[in-house]
Amino acid sequence: MVHLELLYKPAAAEPRQKPGRLVVVSNRVPVPAASSPAAGGLAVALEAALAERGGLWLGWSGKTCNAPDPRPRLQRHGRIDYALCDLSRRDLDEFYHGFANRALWPICHYRLDLAALSQRDAAGYFRVNEQFAATLRGLLRPGDVVWVHDYHFVPLASFLRQAGCANRIGFFLHIPWPAPDVARALPGLSRILRCFAAYDVIGLQTEADGANLKDCLAQAAAATIAGDGTCRAYGRSFAVGAFPIGIDTGAFARAARTAETSTGVARLRQSLAGRPLVIGVDRLDYSKGIPERIEAFATFLERSPEAVRRRPTLLQVTPKSRSEVPEYARMHRAIAEQVGTMNGKWGDIDWTPVRYINKAMSRSTLAGLYRLARIGLVTPLRDGMNLVAKEYVAAQDPEDPGVLVLSQFAGAAQELAAALVVNPYDIEATAAAIGQALAMPLDERKARWSTLMTVLEANTIDHWTSRFLAALGAGSAPAHAAEAAMEPPAMSLPSKDDEDHEAWPAPPPILASTRH
Numbered sequence: 409m410v411h412l413e414l415l416y417k418p419a420a421a422e423p424r425q426k427p428g429r430l431v432v433v434s435n436r437v438p439v440p441a442a443s444s445p446a447a448g449g450l451a452v453a454l455e456a457a458l459a460e461r462g463g464l465w466l467g468w469s470g471k472t473c474n475a476p477d478p479r480p481r482l483q484r485h486g487r488i489d490y491a492l493c494d495l496s497r498r499d500l501d502e503f504y505h506g507f508a509n510r511a512l513w514p515i516c517h518y519r520l521d522l523a524a525l526s527q528r529d530a531a532g533y534f535r536v537n538e539q540f541a542a543t544l545r546g547l548l549r550p551g552d553v554v555w556v557h558d559y560h561f562v563p564l565a566s567f568l569r570q571a572g573c574a575n576r577i578g579f580f581l582h583i584p585w586p587a588p589d590v591a592r593a594l595p596g597l598s599r600i601l602r603c604f605a606a607y608d609v610i611g612l613q614t615e616a617d618g619a620n621l622k623d624c625l626a627q628a629a630a631a632t633i634a635g636d637g638t639c640r641a642y643g644r645s646f647a648v649g650a651f652p653i654g655i656d657t658g659a660f661a662r663a664a665r666t667a668e669t670s671t672g673v674a675r676l677r678q679s680l681a682g683r684p685l686v687i688g689v690d691r692l693d694y695s696k697g698i699p700e701r702i703e704a705f706a707t708f709l710e711r712s713p714e715a716v717r718r719r720p721t722l723l724q725v726t727p728k729s730r731s732e733v734p735e736y737a738r739m740h741r742a743i744a745e746q747v748g749t750m751n752g753k754w755g756d757i758d759w760t761p762v763r764y765i766n767k768a769m770s771r772s773t774l775a776g777l778y779r780l781a782r783i784g785l786v787t788p789l790r791d792g793m794n795l796v797a798k799e800y801v802a803a804q805d806p807e808d809p810g811v812l813v814l815s816q817f818a819g820a821a822q823e824l825a826a827a828l829v830v831n832p833y834d835i836e837a838t839a840a841a842i843g844q845a846l847a848m849p850l851d852e853r854k855a856r857w858s859t860l861m862t863v864l865e866a867n868t869i870d871h872w873t874s875r876f877l878a879a880l881g882a883g884s885a886p887a888h889a890a891e892a893a894m895e896p897p898a899m900s901l902p903s904k905d906d907e908d909h910e911a912w913p914a915p916p917p918i919l920a921s922t923r924h
């Protein structure tokens with residue numbers, strides 16, 4: 409693992425002054441509200457980091473209107489300001505449903521067959537990023553450290569640089585970054601890569617994702633890459649490294665213990681009448697491998713008369729997401745049909761093999777359901793990390809833990825090698841792993857669980873936040889030291905690989921000026 413903490417060295421001779429704020433940018437913003445459900449681990453960890461030094465969180469309000477006000481709506485809660493922007497319907501279609509979710513998402517998840525590429529959407533993506541950058545520019549102070557999250561906002565820093573912003577800016581990609589051969593399916597790839605170069609630190613979930621991004625940069629821009637992860641491309645130096653995201657391990661384990669006696673969990677326990685529970689929890693998304701998982705469960709039943717006698721239940725909790733994108737609506741219908749067929753074939757008057765639930769559970773109920781399940785079946789076809797795998801482990805009873813069956817294509821498999829790691833495309837092998845997990849003796853379950861839990865305790869969400877911010881130089885950097893650490897102004901020259909310049913919207917030049 410590259411130690412990016414070492415890459416940022418505040419100038420030693422600078423007099424110390426109050427550090428600037430932390431500024432977080434993400435598509436959705438978890439504004440605290442009395443009526444909203446308890447925030448998840450990521451929101452809690454980021455809020456803690458924002459509250460520590462004072463902060464600003466900018467993102468989409470979740471609302472669309474015909475003519476959005478370019479000024480953000482500001483709300484203050486404690487030491488954190490929340491800045492929310494509405495989007496026009498066209499912006500939402502092109503930026504969010506379009507380029508982000510129908511081009512970047514499928515390509516980053518290796519689903520080139522599902523990518524819908526349109527110049528209109530790409531233009532909308534850059535346009536909305538420019539709008540957010542302009543909004544942020546108006547709110548930003550020298551010395552603020554900016555942390556941008558996820559694939560919606562890759563170009564944000566390049567627009568900020570174009571506007572003269574010299575602050576430290578970091579980016580974390582929550583989803584995978586694909587190998588160069590796959591990434592090349594994205595028209596305008598060289599522009600996206602150029603946009604990455606406007607950041608100071610780029611974090612990815614795994615070493616493999618980091619290597620893929622560096623390979624893309626090396627091929628498209630002849631980037632030079634030092635042993636410590638520093639890349640030099642498009643006239644700038646920046647760090648690329650792996651920052652595997654964690655969960656609030658202790659809090660999740662406590663929630664699961666408490667939930668054991670809750671009504672929801674008691675109802676499920678009663679309905680199972682001592683039969684084993686297998687659990688899958690995923691947003692409705694084709695990257696999660698839900699049809700393959702259900703097929704593997706059916707194959708497991710088919711192959712094992714003993715299994716049929718034990719009447720296990722697969723509880724698949726799948727809140728709907730992105731229903732406006734046609735692939736998602738189609739997938740929902742296909743899974744519902746598959747579950748119906750499967751239950752028709754295997755079910756009995758007192759046994760429904762697959763329970764498929766589309767409503768979202770409370771976080772605490774979810775923790776209790778994980779604890780009740782003998783198997784956590786986490787088999788995405790591709791996933792940046794997959795927090796469900798980590799939550800399932802944290803929720804187990806140390807005296808009688810369940811078994812995690814984990815896809816080799818989840819980022820989590822890099823850390824959680826003590827799970828039963830499977831190839832989710834190999835239905836027979838996944839079915840066999842379900843059988844192995846159900847038959848696993850207590851000693852082996854305990855040994856595997858304890859190895860997994862040690863990993864989760866060593867890399868919690870708080871560790872992740874601290875590591876990334878340390879790499880970015882947040883927390884200890886005097887404001888003008890952060891500016892001094894920037895590269896001198898440089899114009900980025902088009903490279904010979906930018907051959908798609910004509911067909912796609914012009915990229916923002918990076919680092920036209922680094923002065924305010």
Ligand code: GDG
Nearest residue numbers: 582583653691727767768769770771791792793794795796
């Ligand atoms: C992206 C990347 C990466 C699910 N159903 C309910 C519910 N959930 C919660 C889970 C978990 C979260 O949603 C899902 O996180 P994942 O990591 O599994 O997946 P994505 O949403 O695709 O997240 C992924 C992640 O970003 C973080 O970097 O790991 O690879 O794709 O926390 O518990 N929560 C509640 N009710 C539900 O019904 N309360």
